[in-house]
Amino acid sequence: xxxxxxxxxxxxxxxxxxxxxxxxxxxxxxxxxxxxxxxxxxxxxxxxxxxxxxxxxxxxxxxxxxxxxxxxxxxxxxxxxxxxxxxxxxxxxxxxxxxxxxxxxxxxxxxxxxxxxxxxxxxxxxxxxxxxxxxxxxxxxxxxxxxxxxxxxxxxxxxxxxxxxxxxxxxxxxxxxxxxxxxxxxxxxxxxxxxxxxxxxxxxxxxxxxxxxxxxxxxxxxxxxxxxxxxxxxxxxxxxxxxxxxxx
Amino acid sequence: xxxxxxxxxxxxxxxxxxxxxxxxxxxxxxxxxxxxxxxxxxxxxxxxxxxxxxxxxxxxxxxxxxxxxxxxxxxxxxxxxxxxxxxxxxxxxxxxxxxxxxxxxxxxxxxxxxxxxxxxxxxxxxxxxxxxxxxxxxxxxxxxxxxxxxxxxxxxxxxxxxxxxxxxxxxxxxxxxxxxxxxxxxxxxxxxxxxxxxxxxxxxxxxxxxxxxxxxxxxxxxxxxxxxxxxxxxxxxxxxxxxxxxxxxxxxxxxxxxxxxxxxxxxxxxxxxxxxxxxxxxxxxxxxxxxxxxxxxxxxxxxxxxxxxxxxxxxxxxxxxxxxxxxxxxxxxxxxxxxxxxxxxxxxxxxxxxxxxxxxxxxxxxxxxxxxxxxxxxxxxxxxxxxxxxxxxxxxxxxxxxxxxx
Numbered sequence: 090x091x092x093x094x095x096x097x098x099x100x101x102x103x104x105x106x107x108x109x110x111x112x113x114x115x116x117x118x119x120x121x122x123x124x125x126x127x128x129x130x131x132x133x134x135x136x137x138x139x140x141x142x143x144x145x146x147x148x149x150x151x152x153x154x155x156x157x158x159x160x161x162x163x164x165x166x167x168x169x170x171x172x173x174x175x176x177x178x179x180x181x182x183x184x185x186x187x188x189x190x191x192x193x194x195x196x197x198x199x200x201x202x203x204x205x206x207x208x209x210x211x212x213x214x215x216x217x218x219x220x221x222x223x224x225x226x227x228x229x230x231x232x233x234x235x236x237x238x239x240x241x242x243x244x245x246x247x248x249x250x251x252x253x254x255x256x257x258x259x260x261x262x263x264x265x266x267x268x269x270x271x272x273x274x275x276x277x278x279x280x281x282x283x284x285x286x287x288x289x290x291x292x293x294x295x296x297x298x299x300x301x302x303x304x305x306x307x308x309x310x311x312x313x314x315x316x317x318x319x320x321x322x323x324x325x326x327x328x329x330x331x332x333x334x335x336x337x
Numbered sequence: 338x339x340x341x342x343x344x345x346x347x348x349x350x351x352x353x354x355x356x357x358x359x360x361x362x363x364x365x366x367x368x369x370x371x372x373x374x375x376x377x378x379x380x381x382x383x384x385x386x387x388x389x390x391x392x393x394x395x396x397x398x399x400x401x402x403x404x405x406x407x408x409x410x411x412x413x414x415x416x417x418x419x420x421x422x423x424x425x426x427x428x429x430x431x432x433x434x435x436x437x438x439x440x441x442x443x444x445x446x447x448x449x450x451x452x453x454x455x456x457x458x459x460x461x462x463x464x465x466x467x468x469x470x471x472x473x474x475x476x477x478x479x480x481x482x483x484x485x486x487x488x489x490x491x492x493x494x495x496x497x498x499x500x501x502x503x504x505x506x507x508x509x510x511x512x513x514x515x516x517x518x519x520x521x522x523x524x525x526x527x528x529x530x531x532x533x534x535x536x537x538x539x540x541x542x543x544x545x546x547x548x549x550x551x552x553x554x555x556x557x558x559x560x561x562x563x564x565x566x567x568x569x570x571x572x573x574x575x576x577x578x579x580x581x582x583x584x585x586x587x588x589x590x591x592x593x594x595x596x597x598x599x600x601x602x603x604x605x606x607x608x609x610x611x612x613x614x615x616x617x618x619x620x621x622x623x624x625x626x627x628x629x630x631x632x633x634x635x636x637x638x639x640x641x642x643x644x645x646x647x648x649x650x651x652x653x654x655x656x657x658x659x660x661x662x663x664x665x666x667x668x669x670x671x672x673x674x675x676x677x678x679x680x681x682x683x684x685x686x687x688x689x690x691x692x693x694x695x696x697x698x699x700x701x702x703x704x705x706x707x708x709x710x711x712x713x714x715x716x717x718x719x720x721x722x723x724x725x726x727x728x729x730x731x732x733x734x735x736x737x738x739x740x741x742x743x
Contacts, residue, residue, distance in 0.1 A: 142737050145656070147655075147656065147736050147737050147740075148737060167660070167661060168660045168661070168662070171655065171658050171659065171660040171661075172658065172660075174655075174656060174657065174658045175657060175658020175659075176658070180656050180657060182653075182740070186649065186652075186653045186656075186740070188650060188653075189353075190353050191349070191353075195349075199653075199654070199657055200657040200658055202342045202345075202346065203654070203657065203658040203659050203660070203663060204658065205339050248657070252657075252658075
């Protein structure tokens with residue numbers, strides 16, 4: 090049995106809106122093991138975003154257990170949460186969230202800037218390495234405006250990889266991309282998952298994306314309604330090859 | 338997070354918004370430049386005032402015999418004979434606060450040269466008198482200590498005396514004159530000083546060695562006055578205290594006896610001077626704070642806009658592990674960098690403005706080091722003060738909302 094990266098038990102999250110209490114998550118339990126590629130799905134209002142915030146240590150549960158890499162997140166201070174995010178999680182966002190007018194390599198270095206244990210040389214080396222992994226070694230001095238959407242998302246993936254996180258947490262990472270590019274990105278994820286054994290949690294509402302992952306968790310109204318391993322994992326690279334060739 | 342990294346981040350943010358940063362700095366630049374230039378003008382005029390005042394002998398201290406009462410009649414102090422040459426010696430030997438000291442005896446009489454004559458006053462002094470009264474010589478030279486010792490019959494005369502006794506424009510130096518029928522050789526002419534504040538003609542004087550005046554004109558052994566100058570204006574009050582103590586000792590006065598002499602400094606002049614310069618300083622500091630305040634508000638304004646504009650960036654930084662304190666420091670350092678860079682540019686601009694004013698307007702200026710240090714320090718403080726609130730706001734953002742901010 091491989092190592093448990095995420096352990097969630099009877100997790101609840103409530104928000105107080107004026108006088109009303111909204112129960113966004115109503116007792117969720119699951120574990121994610123090292124090397125898994127998990128998709129968390131759900132329509133809007135299912136508690137998916139709340140789940141993502143808690144998984145990303147941006148928010149804390151009202152009750153229940155959330156452990157990441159053996160660390161219980163509940164009762165941690167804001168600063169301790171920031172350190173967890175810095176050392177254990179790699180974020181990827183729908184809108185890339187790259188710093189404008191800042192080169193790719195500097196964008197990738199960003200998380201390491203907040204880690205005082207990493208020296209300047211080490212930082213540069215790791216950033217270069219991460220950019221190489223996403224196939225952008227020749228674009229390190231390009232700024233986001235000089236890169237295509239797919240390339241920008243690759244920079245964001247490199248940024249997520251640079252701190253050697255225990256888990257990559259992607260939030261609709263292909264939402265802004267066309268089909269071809271999103272398949273390219275998915276194939277990159279699959280490759281990272283397969284060759285590097287990186288744990289990936291992908292939050293999305295697109296069902297076809299889930300087919301590329303090894304496990305799907307579906308949320309509805311704050312409950313897990315489906316949690317199953319995928320028997321037939323589609324290869325994004327193969328799907329990409331099937332797409333009609335573009336004209337250019 | 339290391340400070341160097343923070344500096345880099347802040348530097349980048351500034352460089353990425355060059356025009357905006359420069360415009361923000363403008364307030365600080367103009368503020369600091371005007372402070373430097375104004376303080377330079379202020380210091381310049383203060384110095385020229387100081388020169389004017391010290392040319393009046395502002396650090397002068399005079400010792401006169403005190404008034405006495407004889408048989409119920411109060412006597413004029415000038416008729417007293419209680420001030421002795423020994424007093425002069427005692428003060429000269431014991432004091433530490435004086436740079437020059439001279440005995441003074443004076444008498445009036447008629448100056449005669451050939452067919453011309455003129456009533457004037459003769460002052461018997463030693464060579465230090467010129468330094469005490471800040472007098473210069475037009476021609477000739479001052480008498481020497483040797484001439485004092487030998488009670489030589491030599492005099493220096495003021496311009497008014499020259500005009501009246503040598504009306505034909507002859508060179509007075511080397512000529513013989515008579516004062517109260519005693520022949521004197523003129524060895525020098527004093528520089529013109531005009532009237533003093535009381536309307537007295539300061540050029541209507543004859544100066545001779547005090548020994549000569551004592552023995553040959555007045556036939557006295559006591560002194561009318563002792564004149565001295567304190568090392569500086571600030572030292573004058575202390576010099577007065579010291580001299581008073583020496584004189585009491587010298588005159589063997591018991592603790593319950595009043596002084597039988599008076600010691601005075603130019604207190605009024607000094608206090609006028611210091612209150613003027615204090616006013617000037619207060620005024621300039623007020624102007625300085627107003628301009629820097631406005632510059633600071635400019636910084637605060639732009640930092641606010643910056644925090645708002647970069648909300649998403651802040652969210653991202655927090656998501657990848659930036660702590661609240663990191664974000665706070667980032668914006669604070671950015672504000673400080675802006676204000677300090679503005680300060681440096683302001684100092685440079687202020688210095689060039691000062692040079693310009695000196696060169697083309699011919700105003701006296703003097704750049705004081707303290708003005709540079711102060712405006713620099715104020716800049717840093719302004720940056721911290723006005724950067725703090727926006728930075729706090731940035732640091733307090735919730736990463737989730739910040740990330741979703743559009």
